[in-house]
Amino acid sequence: MATGLTVNGEAVEARSDPDTPLLYVLRDELGLNGAKYGCGLGQCGSCTVMVDGEAVLSCLMPLLTVEGREVTTVEGLGTLEEPGPMQRAFIAENAAQCGYCIPGMMMRAQATLTANPDAKEVEIRQALEYNLCRCGTHMRILRAIRRAQDEMRNATEEA
Amino acid sequence: MNAVRDNTAFRRLVAALNRMLAHPDLALKGTIRSAVDWLSMRKSRLLGGLGLAGLLVLAGAFVWAAEPEIDVAEPVDPSSLDPDLVEEGARLAAVGNCIACHTVPGGEAFAGGLPLPTPFGTIHSTNITPDPETGIGRWSEAAFRRSLHEGVARNGSHLYPAFPYTHYTLTSDEDVAALYAYLMSRTPVEKTAPENDLVFPLGFRPLLAGWKLLYFDDGRFEPVAAESDDWNRGAYLAEGLGHCSGCHTPRNALGATIDDEHWAGGEAEGWTAYAINESNPAPVPWDTDALAFYLRHGWHPAHGVSRGPMAEVTGNLGRLPDSDIHAIAVYTDAVMGEPDAARQTAADDLLAAVENGRGSGQSADTMAAIPAAEGDRGAALYAGACASCHSAGRPQPYGGLDFRLSTAVHSDNPQNIINVTLYGLPPADGAASPIMPAFHGVLSDDDMVALMSYMRETFTDEPAWEGLEERVADTRSGAHHVSVRPADMIERAPGNLGAEEQPWRQD
Numbered sequence: 001m002a003t004g005l006t007v008n009g010e011a012v013e014a015r016s017d018p019d020t021p022l023l024y025v026l027r028d029e030l031g032l033n034g035a036k037y038g039c040g041l042g043q044c045g046s047c048t049v050m051v052d053g054e055a056v057l058s059c060l061m062p063l064l065t066v067e068g069r070e071v072t073t074v075e076g077l078g079t080l081e082e083p084g085p086m087q088r089a090f091i092a093e094n095a096a097q098c099g100y101c102i103p104g105m106m107m108r109a110q111a112t113l114t115a116n117p118d119a120k121e122v123e124i125r126q127a128l129e130y131n132l133c134r135c136g137t138h139m140r141i142l143r144a145i146r147r148a149q150d151e152m153r154n155a156t157e158e159a
Numbered sequence: 160m161n162a163v164r165d166n167t168a169f170r171r172l173v174a175a176l177n178r179m180l181a182h183p184d185l186a187l188k189g190t191i192r193s194a195v196d197w198l199s200m201r202k203s204r205l206l207g208g209l210g211l212a213g214l215l216v217l218a219g220a221f222v223w224a225a226e227p228e229i230d231v232a233e234p235v236d237p238s239s240l241d242p243d244l245v246e247e248g249a250r251l252a253a254v255g256n257c258i259a260c261h262t263v264p265g266g267e268a269f270a271g272g273l274p275l276p277t278p279f280g281t282i283h284s285t286n287i288t289p290d291p292e293t294g295i296g297r298w299s300e301a302a303f304r305r306s307l308h309e310g311v312a313r314n315g316s317h318l319y320p321a322f323p324y325t326h327y328t329l330t331s332d333e334d335v336a337a338l339y340a341y342l343m344s345r346t347p348v349e350k351t352a353p354e355n356d357l358v359f360p361l362g363f364r365p366l367l368a369g370w371k372l373l374y375f376d377d378g379r380f381e382p383v384a385a386e387s388d389d390w391n392r393g394a395y396l397a398e399g400l401g402h403c404s405g406c407h408t409p410r411n412a413l414g415a416t417i418d419d420e421h422w423a424g425g426e427a428e429g430w431t432a433y434a435i436n437e438s439n440p441a442p443v444p445w446d447t448d449a450l451a452f453y454l455r456h457g458w459h460p461a462h463g464v465s466r467g468p469m470a471e472v473t474g475n476l477g478r479l480p481d482s483d484i485h486a487i488a489v490y491t492d493a494v495m496g497e498p499d500a501a502r503q504t505a506a507d508d509l510l511a512a513v514e515n516g517r518g519s520g521q522s523a524d525t526m527a528a529i530p531a532a533e534g535d536r537g538a539a540l541y542a543g544a545c546a547s548c549h550s551a552g553r554p555q556p557y558g559g560l561d562f563r564l565s566t567a568v569h570s571d572n573p574q575n576i577i578n579v580t581l582y583g584l585p586p587a588d589g590a591a592s593p594i595m596p597a598f599h600g601v602l603s604d605d606d607m608v609a610l611m612s613y614m615r616e617t618f619t620d621e622p623a624w625e626g627l628e629e630r631v632a633d634t635r636s637g638a639h640h641v642s643v644r645p646a647d648m649i650e651r652a653p654g655n656l657g658a659e660e661q662p663w664r665q666d
Contacts, residue, residue, distance in 0.1 A: 019543035041548050042596035054600035061601045062543025064536065122265060129586040130596065 005066045007032070008076030018064035022056075023047045025063050026073060034074035034103045038132075045131030048104035049073045055111035055127075074103035077110060085155065086110050089148035090141075097135030105131050109145045117153060121146075191373060196417045228315040232299035234291050235343040248341025251334050253475040254483075255327070255400040259468070260284045264644075270294075270348040275321055276640065279414060280357035282321045290347035303342075304335045309377055310367075317367035319355075320374070320414065329380040329399035374415040386493075393490025396483060403491075406432035406468065422494055429634075429641030430467035431574045433566060437496045441566045442619075443506040444498035450488035455481075458556035461510060461564055464593045466584055467575070470644055513561045537613025540606055544598065545614075556593045562618035573611055573624045577634050580607065582643040599635060607631045 002013040007030060014025045021040075026032045026049070038046035040059050047059040050072040078084030083091065086106050096102045105128065112119050112127040119127070124145055133141065252258065261269045261284045271286040289296040295303065295313075302313040310324035311317060318324060330338075355362065380399055382391040397403050406427035408416040417423075424434035433440060443461040445453075457473035458464040465473040476484060498506070548559030562568045567576040583597035602610065608627050615624055633639040 019539040056600040057596050
């Protein structure tokens with residue numbers, strides 16, 4: 001049985017079992033390796049993606065719950081040639097050490113700023129509580145998110 | 160109250176009215192209380208409210224301006240305070256959970272301004288820092304004592320019973336003095352709480368005099384000679400400052416706790432406060448040791464973690480000396496009573512069957528496969544979203560609780576399991592804490608209903624929940640408002656009570 005969903009703007013049919021975690025579908029079936037397997041228990045946040053604009057932990061999201069919904073992964077935020085504002089900000093601030101947590105961080109931040117472009121520092125920090133970084137680059141991650149926030153706001157004002 | 164009057168005549172009237180209400184032959188007070196409780200239990204809130212509003216107006220009129228103003232005092236010099244008394248006061252304030260209502264989360268401790276939704280409108284907590292203008296810096300100890308013992312502000316106006324003076328009245332003068340010293344040692348914060356927004360005519364405080372005639376009994380705790388010292392100490396703390404009844408006893412249409420249903424379960428900030436008397440729904444009955452462990456640590460291997468408003472309570476109580484925690488546990492255990500033999504046997508069998516708390520822990524990769532759930536959406540959801548933690552046998556508090564042990568799933572009311580599933584247990588800021596992800600972005604309302612129904616059927620022998628669809632929808636939409644906080648971390652409390660102020664706060 002196939003499950004229809006949209007991934008980064010593209011309609012796809014996933015063939016995995018309905019109780020398969022979305023993370024496995026993304027990585028193993030669709031070849032999107034941005035979202036990472038960290039703990040598999042919803043405790044680390046490295047598998048964070050957006051579904052219908054909201055940040056979710058894809059390791060705990062059974063495929064059957066994604067039917068007909070829109071999934072965005074870090075690959076959907078831009079390309080190597082043309083990185084999006086969140087990705088540019090993370091590059092500019094050198095926010096990654098080992099980088100394993102970063103796709104999840106970017107997706108959590110993207111969802112937070114999409115829902116509330118004027119999110120305050122406290123709100124950004126609260127949202128990111130679910131995402132762990134073992135290298136300790138939190139301060140650079142936060143700076144990158146503030147940079148992305150500025151860039152997104154400026155783009156909105158110019159538009 | 161703009162002028163202080165000679166209250167002698169009023170006081171006589173009040174005394175006479177009180178005598179009449181309490182007269183053993185007339186038993187008016189009891190009759191009226193019972194009538195309101197009766198109406199409340201039959202959901203005739205409106206009828207009860209209307210009938211009694213009249214009475215309140217009448218009674219309130221009698222005692223209009225009954226309480227005198229107490230003169231302003233010179234602010235206390237904090238360096239003059241006895242450090243031991245301040246420390247004792249800090250512990251007592253933790254028992255009273257004062258900080259929970261008197262602090263906006265993330266804001267300055269004790270500065271007030273937290274909106275408290277009630278069935279009668281929104282009340283804002285007041286500033287109880289020693290700021291002389293906006294706080295209680297000019298309240299004498301006598302004025303402070305009167306507010307706790309009689310529910311009257313320094314200026315003589317009656318306080319709303321959202322401030323639980325109905326319980327605090329039991330507190331000894333010595334303990335009030337310690338609390339006063341502690342609060343006077345806090346950093347003054349200049350901040351005025353927003354105006355209350357109450358349904359007409361409850362903004363008129365003299366009406367509270369009528370409410371107090373019916374429901375407030377002024378008086379310190381009287382030890383029960385036949386009971387142990389621990390029992391008495393526990394009763395003093397739990398019924399007084401601890402005000403467990405505030406959440407765990409149901410309220411009538413006038414917002415008063417129902418005497419006959421002591422600790423029979425209530426509601427707090429969108430969460431079910433379980434019955435903590437003989438009808439407690441825990442699959443494994445509580446005992447003194449389990450209660451003491453839970454109150455100290457905020458979790459227990461056979462019961463799981465505290466969450467919702469209780470997380471703040473356990474976060475605060477964890478700072479008490481062992482003797483006090485043990486005393487509260489002894490008293491609570493006595494209220495709960497001995498479980499009958501059948502219930503205890505079932506619990507023993509259950510504990511033997513459940514690995515949780517003793518298991519070595521498995522990961523999603525190594526645990527036994529959950530049988531494929533052909534056609535049952537609830538089972539498939541459980542397998543994909545829940546089982547890797549909740550059927551993995553990892554110990555509490557970081558492992559997911561085995562739902563066969565879950566009070567939430569065994570309770571008649573599914574509200575708490577809905578809350579936890581939708582909103583999770585948010586991580587504490589900068590500290591280790593049990594974490595559960597929020598599933599509101601994962602599970603639709605239909606998914607929630609399928610999952611909750613599956614869990615109820617699979618992990619309990621209880622009948623299916625009724626009205627699940629509506630409850631899930633109302634919780635998600637916010638029609639039923641739920642406060643969400645980290646498990647057992649009190650983000651509102653100051654550093655010395657176990658939580659962090661938030662210096663990076665940016666308002």
